[in-house]
Amino acid sequence: MSSIPASLGTWIDGIAGTHVPVDDRGLQYGDGLFETILVRDGTARFLAAHLGRLARGCARLGIPYDDDALRADVARALAKAPPLAILKLVVTRGSAARRGYAPQPGAPRRLVTLHATGDTRSMTAGVTLGIARTRAATHPALAGLKHLNRLDNVLAAAEIAAGDHDVLMLDVADRIVSGSSCNVFLARDGRLATPKLDSSGVSGVLRGIVQREAPKLGLVVQERALSLADLATADEVLVTNARIGVVPVSRVGEHAFRSFELALRLRGHIEALDA
Amino acid sequence: MSSIPASLGTWIDGIAGTHVPVDDRGLQYGDGLFETILVRDGTARFLAAHLGRLARGCARLGIPYDDDALRADVARALAKAPPLAILKLVVTRGSAARRGYAPQPGAPRRLVTLHATGDTRSMTAGVTLGIARTRAATHPALAGLKHLNRLDNVLAAAEIAAGDHDVLMLDVADRIVSGSSCNVFLARDGRLATPKLDSSGVSGVLRGIVQREAPKLGLVVQERALSLADLATADEVLVTNARIGVVPVSRVGEHAFRSFELALRLRGHIEALDA
Numbered sequence: 001m002s003s004i005p006a007s008l009g010t011w012i013d014g015i016a017g018t019h020v021p022v023d024d025r026g027l028q029y030g031d032g033l034f035e036t037i038l039v040r041d042g043t044a045r046f047l048a049a050h051l052g053r054l055a056r057g058c059a060r061l062g063i064p065y066d067d068d069a070l071r072a073d074v075a076r077a078l079a080k081a082p083p084l085a086i087l088k089l090v091v092t093r094g095s096a097a098r099r100g101y102a103p104q105p106g107a108p109r110r111l112v113t114l115h116a117t118g119d120t121r122s123m124t125a126g127v128t129l130g131i132a133r134t135r136a137a138t139h140p141a142l143a144g145l146k147h148l149n150r151l152d153n154v155l156a157a158a159e160i161a162a163g164d165h166d167v168l169m170l171d172v173a174d175r176i177v178s179g180s181s182c183n184v185f186l187a188r189d190g191r192l193a194t195p196k197l198d199s200s201g202v203s204g205v206l207r208g209i210v211q212r213e214a215p216k217l218g219l220v221v222q223e224r225a226l227s228l229a230d231l232a233t234a235d236e237v238l239v240t241n242a243r244i245g246v247v248p249v250s251r252v253g254e255h256a257f258r259s260f261e262l263a264l265r266l267r268g269h270i271e272a273l274d275a
Numbered sequence: 276m277s278s279i280p281a282s283l284g285t286w287i288d289g290i291a292g293t294h295v296p297v298d299d300r301g302l303q304y305g306d307g308l309f310e311t312i313l314v315r316d317g318t319a320r321f322l323a324a325h326l327g328r329l330a331r332g333c334a335r336l337g338i339p340y341d342d343d344a345l346r347a348d349v350a351r352a353l354a355k356a357p358p359l360a361i362l363k364l365v366v367t368r369g370s371a372a373r374r375g376y377a378p379q380p381g382a383p384r385r386l387v388t389l390h391a392t393g394d395t396r397s398m399t400a401g402v403t404l405g406i407a408r409t410r411a412a413t414h415p416a417l418a419g420l421k422h423l424n425r426l427d428n429v430l431a432a433a434e435i436a437a438g439d440h441d442v443l444m445l446d447v448a449d450r451i452v453s454g455s456s457c458n459v460f461l462a463r464d465g466r467l468a469t470p471k472l473d474s475s476g477v478s479g480v481l482r483g484i485v486q487r488e489a490p491k492l493g494l495v496v497q498e499r500a501l502s503l504a505d506l507a508t509a510d511e512v513l514v515t516n517a518r519i520g521v522v523p524v525s526r527v528g529e530h531a532f533r534s535f536e537l538a539l540r541l542r543g544h545i546e547a548l549d550a
Contacts, residue, residue: 010297019294020302020385022285027295028365029425062433086374088304099361099390099433101425101455111297115374137427138413138447142426149424150304150376151336151417157376158337172413172474180376199447258532 004166005142007082014073024109026092029101030148032108033057034111037074038242039085039114044074046242049205053092057145061106063093073112086115090148117243124267125262126250127165127239129179131228132156134199136177137168141224144203151250156180166239168252169232171200176226179239182247183207185221187236192221206240209270217269219262231255246270262267283389289348293401299384301367304376306425307383308332310480312349313517314360314389318351320517320550322478329366332420338368338383348387361518365423377465392518399542400496402440402514403456406503407431411444411452411475413502419478431455441514443506443527446475451501457522458482461498462511462537467496479513484545492544494537506530513538521545527547 010018025031035054038045046165051070058065070089090111096106104172134155142149156169167177176195178184183204185194192214197203214221231237236259237249248263250256285293300306310329313320326345333340344366365386372379409430417424431444432455441454450524451457453472458479460469467489473479489496506512511534512524523538525531 007298012297017297019296021294021541022292022388023282024302025429027299027367027386028309028423029429030423031426031429034303061430065539066528088374092302099363101428102435103433104428113297134416135414137417137424139410139427140447141409141430147426148303148305149426151306151422151424152414153376154300154306154378155336155416158378160377162369172415184436240292 008082008085008116009077011073011076011112012063013110014069014076020049020109020111021095023095024092025094025096026090026109028096031061031091031103032063032090032148033061034047034088034090034146034148036242037087037089039078039081039087042078042081042085044078044087044274046205046209047074047275049208050242052145053203053205054089057147058091060145061093061147062103063091065091073110077112077114082116084117084119086117088113088115092148110137117122117208120244120247123244123247124264128163128250128251129249130159130161130164130167131253132159132167132169132180134159134169138199138272140199140216143201144197146202156240174227176231177201182239182241182244185210185238185240186230186234187238188234191228192219192262193224193230194221195226196223196266200230204240205242206245210240210246210266213270213273214266217265235259236262238266283357283360283391284352286348286387287349288385289344289351295384295386297429298370299367300369300371301365301384301423304454306378307338307365307367307423308336309363309365309421309423312362312364312488314353314356314362317353317356318550319353321480322349322550324483325517328421328480329364329480330425331365332422335420336368336422339376340366344385347507348385352387352389356389357391359394360393361392363388363390365391367423379418379468395519397524398519398522399539401523403438403526404514404524404528405434405436405439405442406528407434407442407444407455409444411446413432413446413474418476419472419475421477428455430550446494447477449502451506452476453504457514457516457519460485461505461509462513463503463509465494465536468499468505469495469496470501470502471498479515480517481520485515485521485541488545488548489541492540510534511537513541
């Protein structure tokens with residue numbers, strides 16, 4: 001069996017271990033959810049928001065959510081965490097009692113992995129994005145969830161050119177959805193807009209933190225349909241995720257952006273928040 | 276660790292085993308494909324068609340396809356198979372060298388499970404289907420593939436009412452896609468039509484066998500967009516998959532169907548084919 005490279009620890013239902021049963025429905029059908037949490041100086045950043053999204057996802061999929069067990073998982077991993085790390089929580093519907101898509105009553109399974117990660121301070125100089133040919137999947141009932149069906153993100157990420165941070169993904173109607181592993185905000189005339197994620201994409205925890213915090217800095221944030229035409233006329237583009245925080249974008253495809261002002265203001269404010 | 280119920284054998288990369296590493300990308304992202312093959316009297320039915328679809332899926336996802344290894348997997352499982360069984364082959368992109376969606380060079384992983392199954396002769400009396408509220412995901416680059424991102428099928432299958440065989444799934448544009456675990460054909464005036472699967476759904480092996488064999492019985496089969504209005508005016512509805520073969524449908528939602536003629540002709544013809 002292969003090793004788990006670059007992992008600092010893996011726990012399955014709270015017990016150190018590296019392997020899961022083949023019949024796990026997360027593996028067989030992608031029947032589960034996950035969270036990717038930044039650990040900084042012994043704290044799981046924005047833990048309440050991460051667990052809140054996981055709980056909502058479990059409710060939507062009909063998977064029992066065990067807050068106490070997940071908080072114990074997090075505490076167990078934090079005890080082993082270096083000053084900067086990524087904590088990945090996966091909750092699957094567990095092992096199938098029999099073959100077939102229909103869910104059956106049973107115990108979900110929790111998979112927790114602690115990963116090393118590097119710091120992202122150099123990203124304040126701006127990152128570049130390509131534009132993916134792979135479209136984001138359209139599925140209203142799954143939109144917003146951080147579920148395990150991520151083949152569209154995988155195929156898009158395979159398109160990331162050397163030197164680029166990520167690729168921008170559109171849906172089949174040519175609306176901007178997100179990067180393959182980040183959410184996107186456009187700024188124009190001091191106002192922020194981010195794609196409405198009612199049919200595609202993942203509703204990122206940092207996206208939600210930006211929506212919550214921006215008004216405290218006097219910034220308006222709208223959720224709406226955004227196109228490449230909106231991108232072309234933006235003053236500034238920002239990407240967000242739990243690992244990188246808020247990061248300014250210097251180029252998307254052929255479009256260059258010179259202003260990093262709102263990105264760096266939001267980044268500074270959010271970095272300074274107690275988790 | 277839980278057992279693997281109702282499984283007659285599980286092999287991982289050709290070796291008997293029941294667990295896979297947590298970092299398998301099939302589990303982390305649904306980054307893989309599968310086949311569900313009927314085994315009858317020591318033969319894997321329509322094996323060439325199943326492996327052909329798997330090879331095309333691997334090519335589309337950029338996962339190396341190893342025909343020799345998969346044929347050896349099948350032979351190994353057949354040696355243990357009862358007269359009627361289901362052989363499930365899963366190919367994932369294997370373990371991740373590091374965290375993140377972007378695929379990295381590495382060895383894919385083959386997961387093979389042999390399952391008991393019952394015979395489907397009683398289905399010739401007709402099965403009933405509901406109509407799912409859950410829509411089929413739209414994703415042109417993944418349409419037709421039997422990939423591991425099956426949450427839409429899982430949520431639809433959760434809607435199957437007691438006594439019904441399956442639910443019919445529509446896409447967000449109200450086009451018929453398939454059942455949660457079968458393909459669908461409508462017949463009218465002696466002609467067959469099945470949904471074009473260019474943006475959603477799985478291109479089933481039995482669907483392909485029907486398309487190949489129907490002309491030999493003098494039947495025309497079209498691939499085109501189909502709606503519930505087409506269903507309402509159909510003379511006959513047929514569902515297909517590798518396990519059940521061709522099965523007549525007696526009711527979909529409120530619509531009853533009395534003719535089973537084409538379904539039973541096709542079923543008889545296809546059942547009698549050498550695999």
